[in-house]
Amino acid sequence: MMVSANSMEAGAAQPHGGDLAAASALFPQAPRPWIDLSTGINPWPYPLPDIPASAWARLPEPAQERALCAAAATAYGVADPALLVAAPGSQILIQTLPFLRAPGHVQVLAPTYGEHAPAWARAGHRVEQVAGLPSPDGPLPDVLLLVNPNNPDGRIVPPASLLALADALAARGGWLVVDEAFCDLMQELSLAPGIGRPGLLVLRSFGKFYGLAGLRLGFLLGPESLVAAMADRLGPWRVAGPALLVASQALADIDWQTATRARLASAHQSLKTALTEAGIEPVGGTALFQLVRSPDGVDLFTALAQAGFWTRRFPDRPGLIRLGHPPDAHSFGRLCQILRSY
């Protein structure tokens, strides 16, 4: 499917998860508070350390940013902190990256997170949404972009085939961009250890796995010159003082990371079982979210919303909804009850 810049820009207006004001406007009668299952954010956040007043008051120091990048390089398995740059959210990296090269032909592996294609179109690139990856030996675009594991369907592409594509793209000056927003849960998929080779760029999101999406932190991993160009675009003091402090600690906390992977895997299994037992087809997902198809004749999105559960639907894919984890046993039990009633 070829999509013009204009229609892609219009696509950017598609609503995101997490907007409970919108939920309340659409379903004024729903019980409150909302149980928000509309995002893929870990509902059991990294425990906030004490934040000294100076982190709020002072300009973040370059040494603090270097410490964060060192912690991120270790956590992600990147050989050198100079191969990554921190930014106030991966979204701003998604928005800015397309301006770091001349307009060209961009392929986005679809369906996927809705902000990538419009971001490239906004920078004047010709964006094509493709259903499968090209062969490294065949015709290639200038930039190939995918989310791995994919949002919302959890589709996985093995690292070896991506590295072959990255090399083929790099040989003609192209880029492979992999959004690894949900890769903390499947580190074996990450291309971070290969970072440094030409043309390979990886996006990482801090807020999803660590459950701190409001803190706004993301990373671009790539060749040193590109990472430096991004830093130059966004300027100094990109990341807030409290975010530098919290994330430096969280990214180094291997015990918490290990326990959280286990907790999310177990919660994911429980959610899948509950769905299957209710006769609802799980279409795919990651340990942070589950994509399901509404049973025939049932509008699961509306039914759940009327019961106070806010999920994510996809206007262009009717019948599919994405669910995150209920934050506690009570809300999980209520969800199971509602699902079983269909």
Place this chain on the structure above:
Amino acid sequence: MMVSANSMEAGAAQPHGGDLAAASALFPQAPRPWIDLSTGINPWPYPLPDIPASAWARLPEPAQERALCAAAATAYGVADPALLVAAPGSQILIQTLPFLRAPGHVQVLAPTYGEHAPAWARAGHRVEQVAGLPSPDGPLPDVLLLVNPNNPDGRIVPPASLLALADALAARGGWLVVDEAFCDLMQELSLAPGIGRPGLLVLRSFGKFYGLAGLRLGFLLGPESLVAAMADRLGPWRVAGPALLVASQALADIDWQTATRARLASAHQSLKTALTEAGIEPVGGTALFQLVRSPDGVDLFTALAQAGFWTRRFPDRPGLIRLGHPPDAHSFGRLCQILRSY
């Protein structure tokens, strides 16, 4: 002085204030902790309210951002919140604004904050640093930029003459960009009430007056289409959840603002008096900082650093240093003592 894009980019490497790791590296023998006078940030910050866990955990909601913009519009005197956009720091607005128009001829009223000229050069504009403002009737650049009141010398340009320039620039498709980073202290200078007219753009910094530079928040004020273009560039969830919450409260707290203006004005008077009594020439400043000239034969920057006071020097203007406010009576007393010894 005409400056090429390349030499301006090199200029961006000039060190900023607030980097105490750099201070310690340069003056390893200095007493600690450093008293940091190297920035123009209010040392008496707005008291942080309790920040609910959800502000860290959840994606910031559009309604929260709208509430922040409404509070900012009221605080700054902008007629409509649609005429401003919030960003994670005014620096990222400085970096991004030059990409919102085609490369042209940019005049920056110099000397001033060092990041403006390189930001425009980075986007391909021809940047000229000028010592005085052009006449509205004479030849004009495509973009005219100044900081008002100016950093570091406190130079003031009256609003009426700026509005005349804005209109003359707008008549030929040009922009007047006014960085009002220190205008919370002299609201009568602000062009915010005139925002909405074509070609007039204003930058506001939250962190300096409210003493919360680590929180990262700034605003671009301007015509609705330009403000929307900036929002589109930076993308959703630009501002962190805690920042939205703290700043919405601070911008609406008129009592605190009034008391802080008085406190800073009084501290500024005390600092000026101390300097004059020590025979040190005050060159200019605002209520948040004072620019002074070292007495003949004295390297005031080094002398203060060796005593544990970190100030801001300007490599291209030897002999001048900028001082912020010592945070308490003890450090103010020590500063006076050191100044009197020259």
